[in-house]
Amino acid sequence: MxxxxxxxxxxxxxxxxxxxxxxxxxxxxxxxxxxxxxxxxxxxxxxxxxxxxxxxxxxxxxxxxxxxxxxxxxxxxxxxxxxxxxxxxxxxxxxxxxxxxxxxxxxxxxxxxxxxxxxxxxxxxxxxxxxxxxxxxxxxxxxxxxxxxxxxxxxxxxxxxxxxxxxxxxxxxxxxxxxxxxxxxxxxxxxxxxxxxxxxxxxxxxxxxxxxxxxxxxxxxxxxxxxxxxxxxxxxxxxxxxxxxxxxxxxxxxxxxxxxxxxxxxxxxxxxxxxxxxxxxxxxxxxxxxxxxxNQNFWQDDTIKEAWLKKEVDAYKARKFELKKELFEEVHKQTGKRFDPNVLTFVWARRFAAYKRADLLLHDFDRFKRLISNQKYPVQIIWAGKPYPFDYGAIDLFNHLVHHSKGEPNLAVLIGYEIELSKKLKCGSDIWLNTPRITREASGTSGMTAAMNGSVNVSTNDGWIPEFEKDGENCFVLPALDHNLPTWDQDKIDSNNLYHILEQKVIPTYYIDPSKWQDIVFKAMDDVIPEFTTQxxxxxxxxxxx
Incomplete structure (x- = not known):
C-alpha cells in the first residue's frame, strides 16, 4: 500500500x-x-x-x-x-x-x-x-x-x-x-x-x-x-x-x-x-x-494545572512537594546528595553560553558562601545545561561549577539536560534563575514552562520577561542597567542586584510570608497562560x- x-x-x-x-x-x-x-x-x-x-x-x-x-x-x-x-x-x-x-x-x-x-x-x-x-x-x-x-x-x-x-x-x-x-x-x-x-x-x-x-x-x-x-x-x-x-x-x-x-x-x-x-x-x-x-499541554503538570484553576492551595502544595521529591531523586542518583523538599530550591538550567552567565551567583564569592550556609533560611541550588561540545570556554564554566558544588551538600550540577530533565527541573524548583546580559537573550522560553509549574522567575529584564513581568507580583526582576557598559561592570552591578533581591525579597517571602509566595505562584500562572502558550x-x- x-x-x-x-x-x-x-x-x-x-x-x-x-x-x-x-x-x-x-x-x-x-x-x-x-x-x-x-x-x-x-x-x-x-x-x-x-x-x-x-x-x-x-x-x-x-x-x-x-x-x-x-x-x-x-x-x-x-x-x-x-x-x-x-x-x-x-x-x-x-x-x-x-x-x-x-x-x-x-x-x-x-x-x-x-x-x-x-x-x-x-x-x-x-x-x-x-x-x-x-x-x-x-x-x-x-x-x-x-x-x-x-x-x-x-x-x-x-x-x-x-x-x-x-x-x-x-x-x-x-x-x-x-x-x-x-x-x-x-x-x-x-x-x-x-x-x-x-x-x-x-x-x-x-x-x-x-x-x-x-x-x-x-x-x-x-x-x-x-x-x-x-x-x-x-x-x-x-x-x-x-x-x-x-x-x-x-x-x-x-x-x-x-x-x-x-x-x-x-x-x-x-x-x-x-x-x-x-x-x-x-x-x-x-x-x-x-x-x-x-506548549501548555505538554509542559504543564496536570495536577498543578487543576490546583491552579481551582485555586486550591493545599492541593498545589502537596503536588509541588511530590514534584520536588521526584527531582531530588535525580539529584541523589547523580550526586549522592539528599536534598530536602522543604527547602527553597533554585534552578539555573539552559544552554551554557557565556552571555547567559551560569556562574553569576559566584561572582561575589563571599555572599555566595553566606547564601549557601545560612541555617535560618536554607537554600538548595541546581545547575544543568548543555554546552556546545566544542565550546571549551562553556565546558570550563560547567566544570568550574562542578568543582564548587562537590564539597557542598546543598549544591548540585546535573547532566542530561534534555526534555525529561528539563521537565523535572521546572516542576521541582521553587525559583527559576535567568541571568543573561540584557538585549542578548532574544526570548528565553524556559521561564515560561517553569512559571506554568509554579517555579517563580528571578530574572534580568530581557527577552520575553518585559512583556510578562509585574515585579514582586508574578516574578522578581533585576533593575535595568546600561547594556553598553563593559561586561565586567554589567556583571558586577547585576550580581549586586541579584543578591539584594534574593536576600531582601525572595528568600524572606518564601520563608516568612508563604501566603504571599503562593499568590505570586498563582499570579504567574494566570499571566503566563494563555499569553505565552504556543496556541x-x-x-x-x-x-x-x-
Whole structure:
C-alpha cells in the first residue's frame, strides 16, 4: 500500500483559519525525550510549535534533519567533570516515505536525500519529515553529513544547510508543494535561493530570526558557498556580488531578510534589537515581533494545572512537594546528595553560553558562601545545561561549577539536560534563575514552562520577561542597567542586584510570608497562560506572518 504521507496529507480537515499550506524548516526539533535530535531552546520552541499546529488543526508540515548521533550525550569523567559522548540513535517510530531526492554538493551532483515521516499520532504533532543522507548509493563522506547536529567542520555545516534547504524543498515539491515556506532561523537559507530560481515569489517566503548573537547569524565566504552548491546552481560573479555583504561574505540572516515578504523576532524587545541590528542593509523585510511560547499541554503538570484553576492551595502544595521529591531523586542518583523538599530550591538550567552567565551567583564569592550556609533560611541550588561540545570556554564554566558544588551538600550540577530533565527541573524548583546580559537573550522560553509549574522567575529584564513581568507580583526582576557598559561592570552591578533581591525579597517571602509566595505562584500562572502558550503563538504565525 502506498504511504499516504508521500503526498501532502493531514489526518484531519485543516481548520478554515489555517488552510494555507505551510512548510516549516528547522535544523532542530525538541518533540519528545526519545527523539533527541535537538540542542536547546530553538528545538524546544519548534517542537512546541509543531504540537500546537496539530492541536489547532493547521495545514502545516515540519521539515527537519535526522541526526544519526543527535547533538551529543552528556556523561561524566571520573572527577565528575563533563564528558561528551556521541552515540548512534535509533528512531523506529519514524517511517520511510519512499521519497528520495538528489542534490548537488561540491563536485558531486548526485547526493541522495531520503525523507522519513513522523506521523501525527506518534507524538501529537503536524506531519513532520526528517532528512538523511545516510543512504545506500551515497559515498562515505556524503553519508556522514547528517551525523551530528551543528557539526564542528565548517564545510559539513554548509552541506547540512544545503540538505535541509534544497533537499527539504525538493521533498516538499514531491509532497505537492507549499503556499508558504517558513525558515525557522537562517540554517535552511539555500531553500530560498532554490525557490527564487524556480519562480517562487517573495510573497511565499517568511523568516524567523532567533538571536542577536553573532554565532547564530552565520556569515560565510560567497565564493566558497558557490563551490559548495549553496545556491542550487553555480552563480556568476555578478549574481554573487548582488548577494554579498561585508566584503565578499554571505550573511544568512541578511539574505533571508532580503528574500522574505515578512520576518519576525521572537519577543517585542528582540524585534527592536533585530531591526536596529540589520537596518544598515538595503532591501530587507520588516521584522515584526511574535513572542516565543511553549506548549501548555505538554509542559504543564496536570495536577498543578487543576490546583491552579481551582485555586486550591493545599492541593498545589502537596503536588509541588511530590514534584520536588521526584527531582531530588535525580539529584541523589547523580550526586549522592539528599536534598530536602522543604527547602527553597533554585534552578539555573539552559544552554551554557557565556552571555547567559551560569556562574553569576559566584561572582561575589563571599555572599555566595553566606547564601549557601545560612541555617535560618536554607537554600538548595541546581545547575544543568548543555554546552556546545566544542565550546571549551562553556565546558570550563560547567566544570568550574562542578568543582564548587562537590564539597557542598546543598549544591548540585546535573547532566542530561534534555526534555525529561528539563521537565523535572521546572516542576521541582521553587525559583527559576535567568541571568543573561540584557538585549542578548532574544526570548528565553524556559521561564515560561517553569512559571506554568509554579517555579517563580528571578530574572534580568530581557527577552520575553518585559512583556510578562509585574515585579514582586508574578516574578522578581533585576533593575535595568546600561547594556553598553563593559561586561565586567554589567556583571558586577547585576550580581549586586541579584543578591539584594534574593536576600531582601525572595528568600524572606518564601520563608516568612508563604501566603504571599503562593499568590505570586498563582499570579504567574494566570499571566503566563494563555499569553505565552504556543496556541497563541501558532495562531499569530498564521495571522501575522503567513
Amino acid at each position: 502506498e504511504n499516504i504521507y508521500s503526498s501532502w496529507y493531514h489526518p484531519y480537515q485543516p481548520a478554515k483559519a489555517y488552510s494555507k499550506r505551510v512548510a516549516y524548516f528547522s535544523m532542530e526539533f525538541g518533540i519528545h525525550q526519545s527523539f533527541n535530535i535537538y540542542s536547546g531552546g530553538l528545538g524546544f520552541l519548534a517542537g512546541s510549535h509543531m504540537r500546537s499546529g496539530f492541536e489547532l488543526k493547521q495545514n502545516m508540515i515540519g521539515i527537519g534533519m535526522l541526526w544519526k548521533y543527535g547533538y551529543y550525550d552528556q556523561a561524566r569523567n571520573d572527577d565528575q567533570t563533563l564528558k561528551t559522548e556521541f552515540n548512534e540513535k535509533h528512531f523506529n517510530f519514524l517511517e520511510d516515505t519512499g521519497i528520495e531526492v538528489e542534490i548537488k554538493l561540491h563536485d558531486n551532483p548526485h547526493v541522495k536525500v531520503r525523507a522519513y515521516v513522523l506521523k501525527p499520532e506518534v507524538f501529537g504533532t503536524v506531519p513532520m519529515y526528517f532528512l538523511t543522507t545516510d543512504v545506500e548509493g551515497n559515498d562515505h563522506l556524503s553519508r556522514t553529513i547528517t551525523n551530528h547536529l551543528y557539526d564542528k567542520n565548517p564545510v559539513t555545516r554548509v552541506s547540512q544547510s544545503i540538505v535541509l534547504g534544497i533537499g527539504g524543498t525538493k521533498v516538499v515539491e514531491a509532497l505537492g508543494g507549499a503556499d508558504t515556506y517558513h525558515l525557522n532561523e537562517g540554517h535552511a537559507l539555500p531553500a530560498f535561493y532554490y525557490l527564487r530560481d524556480k519562480g517562487v515569489t517573495k510573497e511565499q517566503m517568511v523568516f524567523t530570526t532567533h538571536t542577536p548573537e553573532l554565532a547564530g547569524n552565520e556569515e560565510r565566504d560567497a565564493r566558497h558557498l558557490n563551490r559548495c552548491g549553496f545556491f542550487g546552481r553555480t552563480y556568476t560573479n555578478e549574481e554573487l556580488e548582488r548577494e554579498m555583504v561585508n566584503g565578499g561574505m554571505i550573511n544568512y540572516t541578511v539574505s533571508a531578510l532580503r528574500m522574505s515578504k515578512r520576518a519576525n523576532g521572537v519577543s517585542k524587545l528582540h524585534a527592536n534589537v533585530a531591526n536596529d541590528m540589520w537596518k544598515g542593509h538595503s532591501g530587507i523585510s520588516e521584522i515584526i515581533p511574535i513572542t516565543n511560547a511553549q 497563541r503563538m501558532a495562531d499569530d504565525y498564521y495571522k501575522k506572518l503567513f
